[in-house]
Amino acid sequence: MMMHMIFIFIFFSGVLNFCLKRKHLLLMLLSLEFIVLVLFFMIYFFLLKFTFECYFSMVFISLSVCESVLGLTLLVSLIRSHGSDYFYTFNILW
Template sequence: MLISMNISYFMYFMGVLVFTLKCKHLLLMLLSLEFIILSLYFGIYLVFSLYLYEYNFMMIFLSMSVCEGVLGLSILVSMIRSFGNDYFHSFNVLW
């Protein structure tokens, strides 16, 4: 069980590292955010399977993460339609 939690921590920190280093394209940032959410989901699954045996929160977390992914993809599609690329520096023009 300890090895699985360490794998979850490693996945989380690698996702954060990729998110901070690959900030040029919006698609890479969205993929790293999804990887972070998958590592959090894996960690929550490990904790709940060990202690609580309540999986209702996991379904709520999974549905919220799907909504977050859909919102990110809709922003990506609107950005590509407006600017023609997914460079994050062209997205900062809107602010």
């Protein structure tokens, strides 16, 4: 029971960090990866607790790697086109 509370606290601290660091895309991507990593550990320990197969955790971690690669490519293309990862440099009317 205590481990569940620790995981929930770590998850919500990642969500809070995601909400507070909304000006930089890189910091948002890092906090999203932190949240995904906590979710992976929660799923893994849940599957171990009930002695299920851990194949779903491998699918989850491979999809999270694909998500992080997509975020990094968006970050690189954003920095090449606008010069920084600040959200206030965007012009919506362009």
